[in-house]
Amino acid sequence: MKTAIIFGGTGFIGSFFARHLIEDLNYSKVFLYDYESFSEKDSNYRINMFNNDQDIEFIRGDVREEIKWMPSQSIDLIANFAAIHREPGHEDFEYFECNILGAENVCAWAERVNCKHLIFSSSIAPYGPSEDPKDEDSIPVPITPYGSSKLVAENIHQTWQSKDTLTRKLVIIRPGVVFGPSEGGNVSRLIKAVLNRYFVYTGNKNTRKAGVYIKELCNALIWVFESEKAKKDGVTIFNMTMNPGPSIRDYVESIARIEKKRVFVPNLPSTFLIIIATILDFFLSIFKITHPFSPLRIRKLTRSNNIIPSYLINNKYKYKYSLDSALKDWKNECPESTMPKL
Numbered sequence: 001m002k003t004a005i006i007f008g009g010t011g012f013i014g015s016f017f018a019r020h021l022i023e024d025l026n027y028s029k030v031f032l033y034d035y036e037s038f039s040e041k042d043s044n045y046r047i048n049m050f051n052n053d054q055d056i057e058f059i060r061g062d063v064r065e066e067i068k069w070m071p072s073q074s075i076d077l078i079a080n081f082a083a084i085h086r087e088p089g090h091e092d093f094e095y096f097e098c099n100i101l102g103a104e105n106v107c108a109w110a111e112r113v114n115c116k117h118l119i120f121s122s123s124i125a126p127y128g129p130s131e132d133p134k135d136e137d138s139i140p141v142p143i144t145p146y147g148s149s150k151l152v153a154e155n156i157h158q159t160w161q162s163k164d165t166l167t168r169k170l171v172i173i174r175p176g177v178v179f180g181p182s183e184g185g186n187v188s189r190l191i192k193a194v195l196n197r198y199f200v201y202t203g204n205k206n207t208r209k210a211g212v213y214i215k216e217l218c219n220a221l222i223w224v225f226e227s228e229k230a231k232k233d234g235v236t237i238f239n240m241t242m243n244p245g246p247s248i249r250d251y252v253e254s255i256a257r258i259e260k261k262r263v264f265v266p267n268l269p270s271t272f273l274i275i276i277a278t279i280l281d282f283f284l285s286i287f288k289i290t291h292p293f294s295p296l297r298i299r300k301l302t303r304s305n306n307i308i309p310s311y312l313i314n315n316k317y318k319y320k321y322s323l324d325s326a327l328k329d330w331k332n333e334c335p336e337s338t339m340p341k342l
Helices: 012-024 044-048 091-115 145-164 187-197 215-228 248-259 270-286 297-303 309-312 323-333
Strands: 003-009 028-033 056-060 077-080 119-122 129-132 167-173 178-181 211-213 235-240 304-309
Touching: 003 012, 003 323, 012 028, 012 077, 012 215, 044 215, 077 091, 091 119, 091 145, 119 145, 119 215, 145 167, 145 235, 178 187, 178 215, 187 248, 211 215, 211 323, 215 235, 215 309, 235 309, 248 323, 270 297
Parallel strands: 003 028, 003 077, 028 056, 077 119, 119 167, 129 304, 167 235, 178 211
Antiparallel strands: none
C-alpha cells in the first residue's frame, strides 16, 4: 500500500505522473495538492483523466503558503511539480515567489511527515541558451528569472537531502519543452501556427529546441526513480530531452508528416520579425489584446537549447517515442487540442 503526494498535482506534468504512479507502480493513493481542481482547468482531457478514480484525492492549497494539511497515512513519495513557468506571462518576482518559496514549503513539509523520497521537477532553463551541447556536468548559467529561480529551488531540495544523506533520496529532473495532450504551451502554439500557415522561420531553421513527450518523461522519471532507490547516491540530477534534441525544422517537418500536409514555411530575418513584433506588442497592449507574436518568443526561437541527456544515455535508457510517434500518439489521444483543422 504505497501513497504519494504531488504538489502541482492537477497541472500538466503532475496529472500524467499521477496516472503513471497508479498504473505502473501500483500506488494505492495519490494526493494532488494544487490551488485549482481538475474541474477548474481549461482542459477536457485532463478533467476526464481521473473521472471517478478512487485512488486520487484532490487537496486544495498553495505552495507559496505554509502547508498545514496533514495526511492520515505515511507518505512514501513526494513529487514537487508546482511552478510558475510560462515566459512571457508573469512578473519577475512571481517566478521567485512560487518556485523558491514553494520549494522551501514543500521541503519543510517533507521534514514534518518524515518522507524519505522526493522528486523535484526543475528545468533546462538554468543552463541558459547555447549552440554548444550541455549536459548534467555543464555549469548552469541562467539568464532569466525563471531559470534562476529553478536553480535556487534545486539547491533548496538538495539542502533537504543533505540533512539525512543515508536515508533520503532526491531525484531532480531537468526537462526541456514538455509537450502532449492538454499542455497548451509552446508546441501547441507551433502546431497551430504551422497548420494555419502563419509560422515563419526566424532566420535559422536549425535552432535546437530540447523537448520531450509527456509520456516519455513519466516513463523515464519512474525508471530513474526506481533505479536510484537501491543505490548509495542520495541525489540524482538528469536531463530529460529527446536524443538528439529536435531542431525547429524537425518539428515543422514532423507536424507536416503526421497531418499529411504540404507546408511552406518562409524564412525571414529575426531582426525584422522582432521589430514587427515589438510594434505589434506595443499597440495591442494598449487595448489589452493578447497575441502569439511576442518579441520574447521570437528571440527564444533564435536561441538553441542544445541539451544532452547524458545520464539517460550512459545508463542505457530505452526511449519509447520518436518525435513522429509522440505527435501521432498525441493526436490519437487528444485531436481537438493538437491538430486543428483548417
